Amino acid sequence: MGKAIRIPLGEVSYNLTYIEIVMPFLFLYLLIKHRKIYLTYYDKLIMFLFSIIIVVNVVQPFFYGDFSMLMGFIIYSYGLLAYLIMVLLRTHITEKDIIISVRLFSLSIFFQLIVVYLKNSTLIFNSFSYYQIKDSIELSFGKSNYIAIFAAFILLLELWLKKEKWQIFSFLGGISLLLTLSKGAILTCISVILLASVFQIIRQRSSMKKILKLILILGLILLIFRQTYLGAIFFDVLKSGYLAGREEIFSENISVIKNNLVFGTGFSNDNNPHNYIIKALRDYGVFFGTLNICLLLFPLSRIKIVMNNESSEMQNAVFFSMFYLLIHTLMEIFFSTPESLIFFSMFLFILNNFTKDLELKNECFDCAKL
16 A cells, blocks of 8 residues: 655654545545435445544544544544545446455455565574564555454455355465464454354255355365464464453553543554454543444444345345454454555445345435535
């Protein structure tokens, strides 16, 4: 994604990426071109929640006198902007566009990981330290645990949709996930695959053989990975537990919440609790923190249409991928960068709008009246 400009924010600075520079201009271009924005009920609700959190992130820096808190304003503004761009592109986005975009991103992750492993081959294959190897894995947009969240999300999409050449991209996605050595991502992804498989068996008994075949393939991949150099190190560390000291971080942040129940402490990535629920309550207080949590948990509100078989295959795929995301990030940092909110917003729009018939009950807002 590339860093373009460094912006000072109080005592810290923010690295603006090229995509973050392009997005506002893209939004203005689309707004002028289309002139009208079509909004569903869910679109308006999501935009309202985003707007509330953005306003809070504007007020808190002045209230506390710490302008580094404006980082929260930047992050959630890009989340809202991404959603608005998707709204303006509503009639132009197809399932094929989504799949192509996802696969290009997946290939980017895969090849960047290969380059990193080749570049650090001496360290990686001569070190018996899991964390030393893991610390060396860093791509253009983040480190191993962060990258793994995207890799697992995309892998789940591929496994569910099963579009043309899905086997190839699922294999590459699975390799990418394993190469991140992220315990949380791998374990959570496997758990969601099993859960989604049970859902498929219940909903469509005729697909049981395909599901069992998928589980068998998954088991074989893990068995083969276990026999490799990296796999041996990974499974040895896995025996030591998953929380890796997070209990202490949770405890510290919960104490902070108790002392800042009303207004919170303001947005900060310092001493990040690795849990978006605890972080929201810590940063924004009980009331606005709860609104932030409602925004991030919004995908789960679509469970009714999924369980009642009223959703499209694209909605089902995104729902289970989002479910993975929301479970894994209870133990990992994610919603703390513009890229993460952009990614979340784009798929939240897809989850809400790619219905079976694609016939939406829209309310039109005429921009020409502005």
